[in-house]
Amino acid sequence: MTWLRKSVLRWPWLYVALAAVLTLITASLIPRLQFDASITSMIPDDDPVLAELLEVTEEFGSQELFAVALRAEDVYTPAVLQKIHRLAQEIEALPGVSQVDSPLSAQMIESGFFGIDIRPVADGVPQSPEEIEAFRADFTHTPYAGRLITTDGRGAMLLVKFEPWGEDEKRAVVEEIERIAQRYEGPEEISVVGDLYIFHYTEYAMQRDLFRLVPFVAIVIIAVLYWTFRSFLGVFIPLLTVTISLVWTLGLMALFEVPISIISMVLPMILMTLGIASGIHILNKYQELLGQGLEKSAALERTFREITSPVVMAALTTSAGFASLVTAFVRPIREFGIFTAFGVAAAMGLSLTLVPAVLSLVNPPPVKGEKEGASKTLLGRGLQRVARLALSRGTLVLAVGAGLLVVMAVGGSRIQLESNIVNYFDERTPIRQATATVEEVFGGSMQLAVVFDTGEPDGIKDPEVLGRIAKTQEYLNSFSTINHPTSIVDVLKLLNQALWDGDPSFYTIPESREAVAQQLLLFTMQGGSGLDSMVSYDYQQALINAQMKTLDAGELAAVIRAVEDYVEAEFGGDPSLTVTVTGTPKVMMRLMDRYVQTQISSLVTSSVGVGLIVVLLMGSAALGLLCLVPLLFTVVVNFGAMGFVGVPLDAVTSIIASLAIGLGIDYAIHYVSRYRLEREAGKSFDQAVLAAGTTSGRAIFFNSAALIVGFLVLAFSRYFQAIAIFGYLMALTMVISSLATLAIIPVLLRFYENRKLERGRRMRRMAVLFVALVLGISSAAWAVDLSGDDILSQIELGNLLAGSGTAELEMITENPNGAQRSYTLRIYRMQDETGEKQLLEYLAPADVRGTKFLSIKEGDGPSQMWLYMPALGRERRIAANMTGDKFMGTDFTYEEIAGDFDYEEQYSAARLPDETVDGYGVYVLDLEPGADAPYERVKMWVRHEGMLPMRLELFGHGTAEPSKTLQLGDFREVEGEMIPHYLEMRDELAKTRTIIKLSEISSEGVAEDIFSLRYLRR
CATH class of the missing domain: 2.50.20.10 (Lipoprotein localisation LolA/LolB/LppX)
Structure with a gap:
């Protein structure tokens, strides 16, 4: 890459101008970035589980619950009922809200003067004790009995349905509903809950955390850079590199309409912490050469001649670690891997072009003498002690390392799975507390659906089919974690009873297909509504909808599989009736099943990819494999810590191992590259190890310190417990990978002492492909003859x-x-x-x-x-x-x-x-x-x-x-x-x-x- 080095140093302003233009273009795209926290966005569009859910949504409406829940000492009081009435009125008046199912507007079916009477359960708000008792009794004749008001009378719920608006419009309505609920709170506890609200709240929390954490990370990075170099240039140049690479990455995401997800929200912090690595190594080498008395131009030329190879190798291997996530099942993980890999590659490109261009245009930073850098002298001594320990007690170092691997492997076997996004939040957040309340009072915050398809129009009107739907409802009711399963059967039973003068013995399914059809016709004629959410328009399909509690991964899988086993046993041999279990809980189970697959595929892909790159670029299979050893320690310790502490494998933590491989290899590459240079300069093995440990070791120390502190900043996430845990685990991986590099690699290098190490500085031809940024009414004349x-x-x-x-x-x-x-x-x-x-x-x-x-x-x-x-x-x-x-x-x-x-x-x-x-x-x-x-x-x-x-x-x-x-x-x-x-x-x-x-x-x-x-x- 001599031509690149020469052209940058000859025409530095050209590279500065090119970087500025690209940055302005991509920065203009960033306002188009969207946030998406929906669970359906995590699954590929062609996945059968998602396809089932989308088919049900298209036929029966959204299967995402959105509710306003009220908890009181007694709902059946005039004050509480008046509050419920006003809440429902205000929410229903909002643009974009198509319907609010309230306890007071619930559809009541009973026998009346005109045969049946279908009307709201209350005409206004009951005031007197007699009116309230009548309301309590009448509510039992609604399909919502036990759901909109709990059986103990201590909870009430408003179910909100939306027009098919865009996400931005729906988000504004949800925010207004939240403000209305907050205004009415007290003394009753009022919460906004449900799948849809969880996704909205997640997007809100993502934005708030990003605006809070990104500046925090920037401050930490500035502090670490100043501590490292004690100069303006030492802070400005790495910070400029990471800022530009981040702008390019976010702009590219906006161009391809890739939203920020619960996974990719950590992308800015990761790129900021990773992007400074190349700058630190380059500036560290540049200052070292200036300290040796070289002139600015000579120091620049030699810095980039010697540092280009390890910088490129480190960036390529880090990118490969992230790119390995392209094999992941979860779509946001794939997108995160692709764009983070691009960001790392962009930071590398800027380090090899913009950084030398800027350094050539400014005066060199002051070179500190021995007395000025006391802290660095202390660091140098500490690094030498680590290197001497590896040289003198190599067997002990390897034994301790092997013991650590065994212990952590035991911990790794204890890892559990998790896919419930509610558990990503801190226990103190309103969404976590509100969901817990609804789980306790109303029996669930998610919706489980069972779809019956008869294969022919009007097939659902068959009393035998309706009986089998009723039997399935009874089975669902047998689970303590599934509550209020409802279907067209409930409406038909109430209709049939009302038509026979309210006789309880007629609370049954009508006996003939014709009776079912004519009762449904009467229901619609009498103003009945809500059938479209229970049966398809041609009466070919019917839906059971039930509330389900938020469960741990194992419990969720057990319940879903039990329901599916029941469906298979009852309907598997009947070609005339197809029954499908779907809904948000089924999607969550699908994600859990795929997390392990994602983890294995990304680990294998990243290990093979990184290993091949290191072997090819170093020109030595032995040294390439040696660089992979610290990664083994990093990955095993990560899994062990998760198992011992009880951190589950979820969408966030499933990416850590691949990241650890991509990041941890950097230290080994820089260390081994410096070792080879020292050996080629004629130094003995011990001298080369000591030199590499104090020069590259210094850069590794400051780089890992920046990464550790940067990742620990994520622990200050105000909302996401999962992001805080991610920060702790990533900080741990950086500690382990840096220590393993400094302590274990010297021991392994001794095995190659008798082998002539080839420098292997030849760079294999690389092609980096950058995606191009592209992207009447006429009126007639008035007539005057007629008014x-x-x-x-x-x-x-x-x-x-x-x-x-x-x-x-x-x-x-x-x-x-x-x-x-x-x-x-x-x-x-x-x-x-x-x-x-x-x-x-x-x-x-x-x-x-x-x-x-x-x-x-x-x-x-x-x-x-x-x-x-x-x-x-x-x-x-x-x-x-x-x-x-x-x-x-x-x-x-x-x-x-x-x-x-x-x-x-x-x-x-x-x-x-x-x-x-x-x-x-x-x-x-x-x-x-x-x-x-x-x-x-x-x-x-x-x-x-x-x-x-x-x-x-x-x-x-x-x-x-x-x-x-x-x-x-x-x-x-x-x-x-x-x-x-x-x-x-x-x-x-x-x-x-x-x-x-x-x-x-x-x-x-x-x-x-x-x-x-x-x-x-x-």
């Missing part, structure tokens, strides 16, 4: 079907994932001066065939509605106050189906500029509501030709964007009137839609007796 109210008065939109007659239609509902349900219905309609009558009869699918919905409206009064279910042989009245709710789970309300809207009477219209839509000229109206209008605002597009409404945007109260959108099309003339045969209603908030396609429309008269309860029963 907005004139246009509105000419529109007939009150009914989905006009006049009297019959029609057949297909009704398709679609959930946010695009899954659809399809129903075929026949509609009978009669309209005259006395009012309107409408009958809907289901023709398909088979399990709801014969179900009928009757609506009768007389004069200006509200519609009266009934539902007939053939499986039960009885009709049920639909409550009048349900008319604004969704009809049969569609995006249309009962009013819209029954024809209760009268836009001309309920709204006044202002006219907006005309537009062109689908080639048609259209009027655009802005409708302002009257007193009884269902929507706060409506925007309507009306075709010029025929005054046909083509599109409506319906705005809910307090919304700036439309809540629903109605699209009408396929207008056909039927007996002189233009009727839309295609209607599409979109719920813009829920991301669902309903499509109605009309066919076989006829205005022939319909017999009046069709619109009667007697006809319903036919």
